[in-house]
Amino acid sequence: GENVEQHPSTLSVQEGDSAVIKCTYSDSASNYFPWYKQELGKRPQLIIDIRSNVGEKKDQRIAVTLNKTAKHFSLHITETQPEDSAVYFCAASMNDYKLSFGAGTTVTVRA
Amino acid sequence: DSGVTQTPKHLITATGQRVTLRCSPRSGDLSVYWYQQSLDQGLQFLIQYYNGEERAKGNILERFSAQQFPDLHSELNLSSLELGDSALYFCASSVDGISSYEQYFGPGTRLTVT
Numbered sequence: 001g002e003n004v005e006q007h008p009s010t011l012s013v014q015e016g017d018s019a020v021i022k023c024t025y026s027d028s029a030s031n032y033f034p035w036y037k038q039e040l041g042k043r044p045q046l047i048i049d050i051r052s053n054v055g056e057k058k059d060q061r062i063a064v065t066l067n068k069t070a071k072h073f074s075l076h077i078t079e080t081q082p083e084d085s086a087v088y089f090c091a092a093s094m095n096d097y098k099l100s101f102g103a104g105t106t107v108t109v110r111a
Numbered sequence: 112d113s114g115v116t117q118t119p120k121h122l123i124t125a126t127g128q129r130v131t132l133r134c135s136p137r138s139g140d141l142s143v144y145w146y147q148q149s150l151d152q153g154l155q156f157l158i159q160y161y162n163g164e165e166r167a168k169g170n171i172l173e174r175f176s177a178q179q180f181p182d183l184h185s186e187l188n189l190s191s192l193e194l195g196d197s198a199l200y201f202c203a204s205s206v207d208g209i210s211s212y213e214q215y216f217g218p219g220t221r222l223t224v225t
Contacts, residue, residue, distance in 0.1 A: 045113070046213060049212070093212060097205070099144075101155075103153050
């Protein structure tokens with residue numbers, strides 16, 4: 001099955017700085033890569049996603065890039081704010097649509 | 112609010128018991144997915160249903176089973192519960208899981224087995 005590795009496991013940034021989280025996947029057949037944000041005790045919330053026919057996607061302060069050749073994708077958050085503090089999960093999916101998740105990155109934004 | 116609802120929010124039960132978790136997908140969504148989130152295993156896919164039929168299976172134990180009913184709500188049944196089954200159980204739904212990939216998660220059911 002698909003194996004997704006996520007780094008770093010924790011990330012502390014100063015408010016206003018950028019945060020970058022990287023994920024690698026094992027199966028070249030994976031074609032859908034969502035990112036979820038999970039606050040403590042809450043549900044994972046879809047924040048951005050990208051499909052394999054696109055190299056980059058942006059939504060305000062959040063962007064995702066995909067390198068199919070290297071089988072890795074990254075989440076970029078610019079101008080971080082305290083409300084960005086949460087656990088972020090990357091995931092990958094093949095045509096069977098089930099999501100294989102990374103282990104998560106705990107992001108802390110220092111005021 | 113994703114539009115996916117799950118009941119109950121919390122469940123405390125003893126080892127060996129059986130419980131049923133319920134999920135209602137977003138209006139119009141045909142596909143339902145179940146995930147387990149624990150501290151040591153992270154978020155793990157359990158099973159997917161599409162319009163009443165099982166479509167994909169993940170790391171679901173034989174003691175666990177699920178179904179999707181004609182009104183599209185789904186139930187996850189956990190039996191012969193063990194301490195290690197304590198976890199957050201999430202349901203997610205998507206439009207059809209064919210042309211639309213986005214999955215939206217419900218608030219989860221926190222299961223504690225004592």
